[in-house]
Amino acid sequence: MAGNFFDVAGSVAMQSDILNESLQLLIYGMGTVFIFLYVLVLATSGMSWVVARFAPEPEPLKPAKRPSQPSRAVHPDVLKAIGLAVQEHRRERR
Amino acid sequence: MAGNFFDVAGSVAMQSDILNESLQLLIYGMGTVFIFLYVLVLATSGMSWVVARFAPEPEPLKPAKRPSQPSRAVHPDVLKAIGLAVQEHRRERR
């Protein structure tokens, strides 16, 4: 869709073209991959630093949420499972 | 789709029109809402009375159905759950 800057060459499609096009692809491609992931490393490290510095230990919030949600999420099957499991177990303890 | 009786007015769309159109909407709307829910109250009460009068306690039919269906419905997970739960529990009772 966006700026395909090989169009012209591509339409000609001479053997030598494809070779140097893919060479360019190699250069620009690996270049972009490294730039992108390098920026990501910086952003991530920065974020971690900020979190550690200004907002440590958000754990408390999680246990507050988890128990409620999953119970809703798995409701039907699990409740039945518990019931059955417990009966089952009682039965075989007799 | 059905009878939109504002079409003409709507196409003209003069400020004053929209005001009295929405006023009409308020009147007809709340009217219909109340009529509908009033009829629903009657129908529901009537139905409850009929059930209580002529067909009380249909509970028996339910337990007859439930056990079969759910067991089919939750089959794979739950059976595994029971098995695992019971083993688990035995393990930790030792």
Add this chain to the structure above:
Amino acid sequence: MAGNFFDVAGSVAMQSDILNESLQLLIYGMGTVFIFLYVLVLATSGMSWVVARFAPEPEPLKPAKRPSQPSRAVHPDVLKAIGLAVQEHRRERR
């Protein structure tokens, strides 16, 4: 799609045609059903014989696979179920 050999007759659609067409359908149909399932009987018996003769007892392979897969398959619900079931049960044993 494929060779509908009643097309011509079908377009004429005289009462007598449909009768003998459906008679043909009965003959060819039951014929094909029996041929097909007869071949299937032969193929199945042959396969079973080959398996029994050259590759008996593949069971070992199964227990090796099953435990891993299902655990992955039912993971979320079931683990929760176990936990809850066991707690539940402990609670009511007190």
Add this chain to the structure above:
Amino acid sequence: MSEKLLALWQSTGLFQADPGQIVMMAISGLLLYLAIKRGFEPLLLVPIGFGGIMANIPGAGLANSAVENAFLHASPEVLAQMAHALAIQSWDSVNQLIHAYDTSGVATHIALQQIALDAGFANGALYQFYHVAIASGVAPLVIFMGVGAMTDFGPLLANPKTLFLGAAAQFGIFATVLGAAGMTYLGWMDFSLAEAAAIGIIGGADGPTAIYVASKLAPDLLGAIAVSAYSYMALVPMIQPPIMRALTTEQERAIVMTQLRKVSKREKILFPIILLILVALILPDAAPLLGMFCFGNLMKESGVVDRLSDTAQNALINITTIFLGLSVGAKLSADKFLDVKTLGILSLGMVAFAMGTAAGVLMAKLMNKVSSTPINPLIGSAGVSAVPMAARVSNKVGLEANPQNFLLMHAMGPNVAGVIGSAVAAGIMISLVG
């Protein structure tokens, strides 16, 4: 003021209702009653019944395409446009236009659709479900995949000869086609060969197969065919026993069959592949149904994709069943269902089940003549499929004759063979008549 109240009143269902719709809503309510209180195949008949009510809500047009809704409610100008697109100059009733539309090609359909959409008409919700689930042919295939993932071919593999019982029971299908043709011959009904074939498939006693074939050969009859198929499947415990008793002697019903051998995992894995290859070689037109069926079964037996197999037999088949049922309900429209043809379909459906049952039992008796290992003829009736109901019936009637004789496992062989048999028959119908 008054003309606005009038507009409101005219938009009510009470005003727009036509008797046919009332009757269809009553029939749909009956289906709900049978499903909920009498346990008639509830998984399908609850959605079908409810869909039937929704499809017949006056003025809502939930089961109509945008074009159909336009034909019913459009202004004269829009109708004129549509008539022009249909190359019709003058017309006295809309039905003329509708007929012209039904007989026109895809290009014309698209043209009218554009006019209807431009005029602000939309496809009803149930129409969309039908279009995606059934017209595409996808829903029955997905359900067949799930059924395959729930099917155990062990009993069949332990005793492959029972496949012949599954073959014989398909006689009900083709005899019914002949019956439908006979009715047409006698002038009682006016079924085309394609319609007769679709009706015959009711005898397959297999819901998705019947819906799949009907959607290809006789979409207009789909509602009646599906309803009759599922109703008679639910009635199997009433339909079959008298026939089974009539065709067998006390001692035949008491025959004890030899214990089934254990079937190895490897055989179960290879079976769906062999079945698929035979389909490929002999009957490509049965490939969609049987292919998905074998795929589901292979997912189950291979044991390496349990998470896919579990989804195929739970979330996926349930979702598909909901929309398949509602889509079938969308076909319960008065003009299609309240037709003498429906009576023919219901009576022929009954015949199909009876013939299939009888053919299965008689085949079992024949096999007893020729083969050494004894076969209890009661398991022949399970060949009509209607899994697992028919197998349970064989077992029940068997226990009456001999309380120690458990035929259930032996009946499961012909039972699943019947599923294959009717899918094969479906392929033949589509290949020869489609």
Add this chain to the structure above:
Amino acid sequence: MSEKLLALWQSTGLFQADPGQIVMMAISGLLLYLAIKRGFEPLLLVPIGFGGIMANIPGAGLANSAVENAFLHASPEVLAQMAHALAIQSWDSVNQLIHAYDTSGVATHIALQQIALDAGFANGALYQFYHVAIASGVAPLVIFMGVGAMTDFGPLLANPKTLFLGAAAQFGIFATVLGAAGMTYLGWMDFSLAEAAAIGIIGGADGPTAIYVASKLAPDLLGAIAVSAYSYMALVPMIQPPIMRALTTEQERAIVMTQLRKVSKREKILFPIILLILVALILPDAAPLLGMFCFGNLMKESGVVDRLSDTAQNALINITTIFLGLSVGAKLSADKFLDVKTLGILSLGMVAFAMGTAAGVLMAKLMNKVSSTPINPLIGSAGVSAVPMAARVSNKVGLEANPQNFLLMHAMGPNVAGVIGSAVAAGIMISLVG
């Protein structure tokens, strides 16, 4: 070499970004924050917020159709083709073409689509989700089915009079329409009647209903309407209590209600069918929403299709929610959302909730005047639906006045009645304005 680096640079979002998109990404981020850290309706606002960010990624065009992407990126030749298809000879800005496209009919749309696809442009992923989930109207219906399968009408059946509270609370809807019209009258805004109606539905305090109506009456405002509806639903615990306290006396809030009677299974099975029949007779335009709602509830209560009911309230509703949320996010585009209209929508939405709450409470007080059995006016506010939040609020405020007085179960009646009420209101809007 340099012009290639240029090409790469020009393909970055940084280069293609326009301020509006940045703002929209920030707003979407805010929604994510509210959903994750403040617990604002996370099930919807997490997908909506994330979808909003994705929709505004510069240059990606994830929320655009192939045609829209072509308008943005196509070569002059392709644009010329498109202009020709639009019968436009000369044009100075693409916006001219876009406007012509928006006002053209389906046939023209298809023609331009073909040109765009031929030129290698594709529909964005979010556009596809929106098209399948919302434009078709299917997703809100499927969610309504799931909600129906999760709803217990027991409290409502035990005390049917509470339906009147669900009716009264809908006053917020229609008053808001009037408010929107007033803003237009005063020249502050420029809402059409259809837009005003869609905005009013925010007062229904029911997400799927609001999205369904907006998609039919005012698709351009859908993003703002959905965001405002879900935000205020999350704010119910802040919006309602002051109003409830202001309109009630200490002793009114302390009223203890009589224990609810036990409701039989049979009543619960019959209720959705009766409701559907009334919809069919009185208000066919409410049939899609209420029909699916009743279907879900019947699946639950009938007890014979639990596997379908379980799927409807889990896998199916979850899958639909994911794509519905992303699709709503796709409507959070700068040109549509960054508009003075959005401010109007947000303020009117707040009014709608307040009016609905007040109307519910006042109705309860009125009923106390006329009826013998006492009604605690606090349960009136639950009539706006916002299930189950509003019912919890009634319970909480009630406990402040009387620590022994548990209103939760009593408030569930008006709460579910409110869902029916707003669906009815939606039907009226679509029937009178659509």
Add this chain to the structure above:
Amino acid sequence: MSEKLLALWQSTGLFQADPGQIVMMAISGLLLYLAIKRGFEPLLLVPIGFGGIMANIPGAGLANSAVENAFLHASPEVLAQMAHALAIQSWDSVNQLIHAYDTSGVATHIALQQIALDAGFANGALYQFYHVAIASGVAPLVIFMGVGAMTDFGPLLANPKTLFLGAAAQFGIFATVLGAAGMTYLGWMDFSLAEAAAIGIIGGADGPTAIYVASKLAPDLLGAIAVSAYSYMALVPMIQPPIMRALTTEQERAIVMTQLRKVSKREKILFPIILLILVALILPDAAPLLGMFCFGNLMKESGVVDRLSDTAQNALINITTIFLGLSVGAKLSADKFLDVKTLGILSLGMVAFAMGTAAGVLMAKLMNKVSSTPINPLIGSAGVSAVPMAARVSNKVGLEANPQNFLLMHAMGPNVAGVIGSAVAAGIMISLVG
């Protein structure tokens, strides 16, 4: 009589079979064998293999569009119509028409489709699956969302530098593109640049990414590319160890890495958002894949939408996997797959994996030179992704050198980094070549 038996015989697969289809069915059977008996990525290769068999059933045309089926089976009249729609007067072989069709625009496609449908031809089931699941680009995105919901970025966040390993391993992708170009240059093969790019993505060792890119850049090669990607992912435990040993010394392999720090919930919530923003700013063309990936991960980590997250990693991803696999199988047609290009793809795929592994290991060694904290070069190979197989391989090879040294957690960082890396590479391919 005889000519009818003939018709039946001609409708059999045996009669219609062409050798290519037989070979493809055998190859598909081999894939099933590898998946079921050798455990080669069964979740994908079972559906792919089975779909491959179904796609090659002679005469069934399950993988063909209605138009393709019409080309194969239509009557001369219909073919004449189609030729006319293609503006072809005279033609000696159907292939001429097929070629003209393939090179024609959307408008012509629609015209022929209408002719085919009018003539009673239908889209095959697998074609429909492919159209909905892959051609739309949706299925890979949904799977990526599910994978995101199953991914734990903790190890990556604890040691962000490992992202460089995920970057280096992508060298395999671009080197392979160069290799494919080289083959073309030497005249061994005839790959276009787009095809070369699609082949290179095999080196990403990530199934959905490879399918997504192939569907956009080289749909004809999709079957071969997907098969080769999944096969080599399954072969990772055989391909990687020798390379890893060859490029490292005993003491390098024995390097013990410092325990990873605990990562806070908040960091995990913020990571997908930051990643999405970077994608938006730098590489919009990677937005669909990485956006859905981040969305899935945010649903998981936010902890407030667990029911959506659970569905995304179970029912939804399983359903999508089933249809994605069958759709890929639909691309295993003889004319496309039995081509010298496939040999090139298989050999290049192997090269891609080897190069990626080597680049990852060498990058790790380089980082050891420059950085202070020690990195065991064995975790570099995990940068190719192939989650979690490649990480397990790193761990296993590490244990050989030092039985106390558990690298698994350390290898998970580069492993998930590799997923991001290859999605970025995919974006670049689509942006520069697409």
